[in-house]
Amino acid sequence: MSRAKPCRAxxxxxxxxxxxxxxxxxxxxxxxxxxxxxxxxxxxxxxxxIADGGEAYPVTVPRTHEIAEVKEQYAGLEDGEETQDxxxxxxxxxxxxxxxxxxxxxxxxxxxxxxxxxxxxxxxxEESLAAFKSTVDLGDHLFAKGRAxxxxxxxxxxxxxxxAIAAKxxxxxxxxxxxxxxxxxxxxRYVDLIARPLARDTVxxxxxxxxxxxxxxxxxxxxxxETPMLQTQPGGAAARPFVTHMNAYxxxxxxxxxxxxxxxxxxVGGIEKVFEINRNFRNEGADSSHSPEFSMLEAYEAxxxxxxxxxxxxxxxxxxxDDIFGTQVVTLADGSEYDLSGTWRTISMYxxxxxxxxxxxxxxxxxxxxxxxxxxxxxxxxxxxxNHGKLVEELWEHHLGDTLHQPTFVRDFPVETSPLTRDHxxxxxxxEKWDLxxxxxxxxxxxxxxxxxxxxxxxFEQQARMAAQGDDEAMTLDEDFLTAMEYAMPPxxxxxxxxxxxxxxxxxxxIRETILFPLVKPTED
RNA sequence: GGGCCUCUAGCUCAGUCGGUAGAGCAGCGGACUUUUAAUCCGUAGGUCGUGGGUUCGAGCCCCACGGGGCCCA
Numbered sequence: 001m002s003r004a005k006p007c008r009a010x011x012x013x014x015x016x017x018x019x020x021x022x023x024x025x026x027x028x029x030x031x032x033x034x035x036x037x038x039x040x041x042x043x044x045x046x047x048x049x050i051a052d053g054g055e056a057y058p059v060t061v062p063r064t065h066e067i068a069e070v071k072e073q074y075a076g077l078e079d080g081e082e083t084q085d086x087x088x089x090x091x092x093x094x095x096x097x098x099x100x101x102x103x104x105x106x107x108x109x110x111x112x113x114x115x116x117x118x119x120x121x122x123x124x125x126e127e128s129l130a131a132f133k134s135t136v137d138l139g140d141h142l143f144a145k146g147r148a149x150x151x152x153x154x155x156x157x158x159x160x161x162x163x164a165i166a167a168k169x170x171x172x173x174x175x176x177x178x179x180x181x182x183x184x185x186x187x188x189r190y191v192d193l194i195a196r197p198l199a200r201d202t203v204x205x206x207x208x209x210x211x212x213x214x215x216x217x218x219x220x221x222x223x224x225x226e227t228p229m230l231q232t233q234p235g236g237a238a239a240r241p242f243v244t245h246m247n248a249y250x251x252x253x254x255x256x257x258x259x260x261x262x263x264x265x266x267x268v269g270g271i272e273k274v275f276e277i278n279r280n281f282r283n284e285g286a287d288s289s290h291s292p293e294f295s296m297l298e299a300y301e302a303x304x305x306x307x308x309x310x311x312x313x314x315x316x317x318x319x320x321x322d323d324i325f326g327t328q329v330v331t332l333a334d335g336s337e338y339d340l341s342g343t344w345r346t347i348s349m350y351x352x353x354x355x356x357x358x359x360x361x362x363x364x365x366x367x368x369x370x371x372x373x374x375x376x377x378x379x380x381x382x383x384x385x386x387n388h389g390k391l392v393e394e395l396w397e398h399h400l401g402d403t404l405h406q407p408t409f410v411r412d413f414p415v416e417t418s419p420l421t422r423d424h425x426x427x428x429x430x431x432e433k434w435d436l437x438x439x440x441x442x443x444x445x446x447x448x449x450x451x452x453x454x455x456x457x458x459x460f461e462q463q464a465r466m467a468a469q470g471d472d473e474a475m476t477l478d479e480d481f482l483t484a485m486e487y488a489m490p491p492x493x494x495x496x497x498x499x500x501x502x503x504x505x506x507x508x509x510x511i512r513e514t515i516l517f518p519l520v521k522p523t524e525d
Numbered sequence: 526g527g528g529c530c531u532c533u534a535g536c537u538c539a540g541u542c543g544g545u546a547g548a549g550c551a552g553c554g555g556a557c558u559u560u561u562a563a564u565c566c567g568u569a570g571g572u573c574g575u576g577g578g579u580u581c582g583a584g585c586c587c588c589a590c591g592g593g594g595c596c597c598a
Contacts, residue, residue, distance in 0.1 A: 036534090036535065036570080037535085037552065037553080037569075037570060038535050038551075038552055038553095038570090039535080041552070041553075080559090095560090095561065095562090096560095097559095097560040097563065098557090098560090099557055099558060099559070099560060099563080099564095100556070100557040100558060101557080101558045102557090102558035102559065102560080103558090103560090104560050104561070106561070116560090116561075118558095118559080118560090120558060120559095121558070122558080137551095137552090138551070151559055151560085151561095152559050153559060153560075153561075155559090155560095155561075157559095171535080172535045172536080172551060172552075173535090173536085173551080174535075174536040174537080174550095174551090175535090175536045175537055175549085175550050175551070175562085176536090176550090176562085177537085177549095177550070177562050178536070178537045178538085178549095178550085179537085180536075180537085181532095181536090181537080181593085182593075182594070183532095183592075183593050183594085184536085186593095191536095195536095288594095288595090378598090380598075520592095520593095521591095521593090522592090523574085523591065523592050523593095
């Protein structure tokens with residue numbers, strides 16, 4: 001990693017190697033013959049522009065209109081009709097055509113809206129036209145000032161009398177008519193955003209989603225807070241954390257795996273309807289539905305329970321679909337439709353598993369019997385984590401997990417796997433928890449929260465025994481959290497929902513498409 | 526963790542049986558005053574992911590490693 005090697009600029013990729021620049025490794029001065037032709041040419045154009053007294057990156061250009069404004073305002077012109085209205089517009093050049101004494105360029109703004117610029121010899125003169133041809137490349141930000149017209153072919157255009165580079169691009173744009181390779185899309189999302197409409201839409205849909213969720217929660221009287229991401233003790237979920245180190249106190253810290261224990265502290269303090277939308281970090285695998293960092297909504301409502309949370313969750317999701325797409329029957333990326341409307345189905349975990357197995361499974365079913373069933377169906381559970389609850393959940397997931405296409409609440413979980421959930425008010429051995437399944441994956445979960453600090457301590461002690469047996473996902477006893485709970489948290493319902501997964505559910509995209517800049521493994525070459 | 530597929534020009538991709546590396550777009554030079562993936566003429570561009578091996582000869586066959594994807598656990 002510290003080899004002194006001249007850094008050969010690659011046109012296609014980002015510089016992937018991470019090199020600490022020291023006196024030994026300081027890159028050799030870049031020579032123009034060391035970089036690919038298209039970059040070299042663009043650098044020379046930049047240099048020439050500046051040498052001739054111009055600017056390749058002016059501080060501003062006198063823009064008077066957004067692209068959409070011009071298109072809208074002059075849409076009614078006849079083909080070939082010209083106005084005397086002078087507008088100043090700017091955008092990234094995505095199309096260029098030179099027919100000799102007349103040039104066309106289309107500029108695009110961040111929304112993907114495009115506007116045609118026309119430059120004619122008669123209007124700008126020989127020198128300006130020649131300079132345009134020799135200076136402007138695909139990918140540059142271009143400013144043009146001129147009359148608004150409609151071309152003979154019927155396209156609203158700016159008939160330029162002046163033009164200027166607004167920002168010179170030193171790298172060529174990819175072919176805009178083909179999608180980038182999936183890896184490049186993710187590694188160079190900024191190029192993907194320039195090239196691919198769906199990439200742009202996804203960013204905006206995600207913003208709409210966050211806004212919709214926040215507005216729905218605010219309108220119900222929930223207060224948004226931010227709780228620690230750096231924690232001295234990770235908790236609130238069964239997951240392996242990322243570990244980091246704080247120099248000032250010389251202690252290890254953990255990136256949070258869930259905000260739960262802090263939101264409950266807030267609830268103890270009287271923030272009785274509280275939520276947070278933020279990132280969690282889990283040091284586990286990465287695949288098409290898991291990202292090591294992911295966004296999550298958690299909400300707690302005093303005097304609520306898992307039934308009110310189900311109502312809240314359904315309403316948040318349906319509201320988001322309405323706000324983003326104007327319908328609760330969404331169209332997915334593969335063209336299929338997905339219906340989120342109505343009241344969602346509810347099933348019981350034990351009943352649905354019993355039905356699938358053709359044998360009654362209850363909280364009283366022995367570990368031995370469950371293990372036999374697991375063996376028969378080749379469901380493997382880490383021996384360090386074997387207990388009644390784990391086996392029931394694994395068997396359930398094996399038989400039913402990906403069969404739940406329509407939105408479905410799965411209710412009443414075994415107690416071992418839900419240490420933060422209160423016991424069911426009438427059924428022995430299960431807790432008041434549901435998981436929401438949508439299109440075969442888990443989207444959200446909610447509890448009637450366990451608020452009895454004595455039972456909570458026992459549950460933590462149980463987890464500690466599981467950790468001692470080698471379960472590295474077992475929760476640790478959080479003394480500070482228990483102290484808070486001993487001041488009494490009001491009876492509450494709590495819910496957590498994956499934001500990335502919600503966007504996946506609403507769009508049919510993979511998780512790496514819903515995250516703007518997902519973590520990618522650096523290459524070493 | 527296991528299996529399969531994949532990595533070639535700036536981008537997207539071909540590349541036959543192992544015999545001197547190809548196309549489209551974009552680039553460079555030229556023609557064209559209504560193009561919109563324009564057309565025409567000319568031209569440049571490659572450490573074939575990396576490292577080994579087999580071979581007279583490897584983009585192609587073998588091994589290892591790296592990146593990505595899909596399926597399974």
